Amino acid sequence: MVGQTVGYVRINTVDQDPAQQVEQLGECHKIFQDTGSGKSREAREGLRNLMKYVxxxxxxxxxxxxxxxxxTIDLYQILDELTRQGATVxxxxEGxxxxxxxxxxxxxxxxxxxxVIADFERAKIKERQAEGIAIAKAKGKYKQQPKLNETDLEQIHTLLELGRSKAEIARQFQVSRQTVYNTLKRDLT
Structure with a gap:
């Protein structure tokens, strides 16, 4: 099966010129582009569109x-998704x-x-995180995320009835969504 040649370009800042990357890609039927850090896949609209298009x-x-x-983890996941769709990357x-x-x-x-490298990297990240927490606890600087109290719980129920999302509520209370879910779950028991 013969498909199209599709390019992907990402530059870190708007001050950078993508022309060098585009030139290195050569002849493409379509090129998808992102500007900004590659850290967050959600912020990479060009990558999302590429994944839908391929x-x-x-x-x-x-x-x-x-x-x-x-x-490495992100790279592996992207390569895995693209190749599962039948594309060659x-x-x-790197040749x-x-x-x-x-x-x-x-x-x-x-x-x-x-x-394997992605799994190793994930394990090392968890290990470093645990070490960092242990050091912070030893120095008395580690604070567990605050639990929401009964008054907060009543406000959460009111906000949910008003149609607010749990993500919005979490931001309002400056806690994670998981804390909101756990508080609601605790209320049911």
Whole structure:
């Protein structure tokens, strides 16, 4: 199946010029672009549109890995999603191609290596987080997120009846959504 050649470009700031990346991609049927940090996938509209657009047989060209994924975990997830849709991804600077082509065992190996690195990175992040919390607790600087009291719970119910979302309520009370969910759950028991 022959598809389209699609490009993806990401620059960090509006002051940067995407022309160099676009030039390196070469001839593309369509190019998707984002401006800003790659840290948040939600803020990357170009990436979301690329993911919706890509079909089996398409080739996605990206100037380098760091333009596509913020970290190994993010990169692996994006590559996995694109290849599950039947696309082939070419990372030009690295000279690396990723696809679900079973006839190319090296590609399969590299995708699995990325998955292992992503798992390792996730474990190291959790480990560093736990160490940081332990140090902060020892210094008396760690504060557990405050629980919401009964008055807060009444206000939450009122706001929910008025149609406010739990995310909006969490922002208003300066707590996580999970804290709102836990408070509501605690109220049911």
């Amino acid at each position: 079909r089996g047989g398409d080739v996605v060209l990206v100037q380098s890995m760091d333009r596509l994924g913020h970290d 070419k990372l030009l600077s 690396f191609t990723v696809s679900r082509d079973e006839t190319r065992p090296t590609q399969q190996l590299m995708l699995k290596v990325l998955a």
